Amino acid sequence: MKKITHTIAYWICLLTGLGLIFIGARFFFVPVAAEHAFGIQVNTGSNFSFHYIKGIRDIFSGLILTALLLARQYRALGILSLCAVIIPATDMSIVALQPTVQTAALYPHLSAVIIAILLGIYYIRVKVEKKV
Template sequence: MSKAYWGLKSLTFWLVGVVTLLMLYLGVRGFVQPIGAIRDYGLPLHDTADNNLVYIKANRDLFIGIFLLALMILRMRKALLVAMFTSILMPAIDAILVISHAADTTPSWIHIASAVYGVVIGCMLYREEQRAST
């Protein structure tokens, strides 16, 4: 296996796959069960008329999942590296929103853990990319 190979035999491929599946799940769930999805996000709705806000988040999550899946299928490790590092801001901002606006801030830890997971995967992808280019 060459240093440049990235795919099914790579740990980072599967770690990115976990994020991809999670984002696809969150996106679909947001459309199918908007009230439960936003409650688990950490900011429960006070009025079901606000479901459109949940659909916006579900759309974001679904798009990210599809985008990551496309990059995985195309074996674009460098693009996934950039995507991982730039997308770390999303769960970080989500955590800040939950901490500052929710009565129960417990779900903020999911967002914080997601940001940390993104940093770890990004660093691992960066290290692999550096090794592949030498």
């Protein structure tokens, strides 16, 4: 059972990290589409500074998750995941306060909160097997 749980957690974490890198890159390459997928609409007058800030935040988050996972730094990964819950929780709050909010726009943020909490708890508790 531990092996299955570890494999599931590993793949969820890896896919989350890679997904964040993709989402961040999308804010650089197609900022308006990424903005709408995020759940907000901002009249920027073709100034995409906010989008680039959001994009690099997501790319960094995805890279650090993936790097810690591949380096088997599970405790650090767990602590980071629990601390990082503030990001999707705040994002969800911002989207929820939009005058044109659609409930479906909240689900990705809520999913990220749940995933971060579950992975954080799991990786803080996991014991690293020493190779002899």
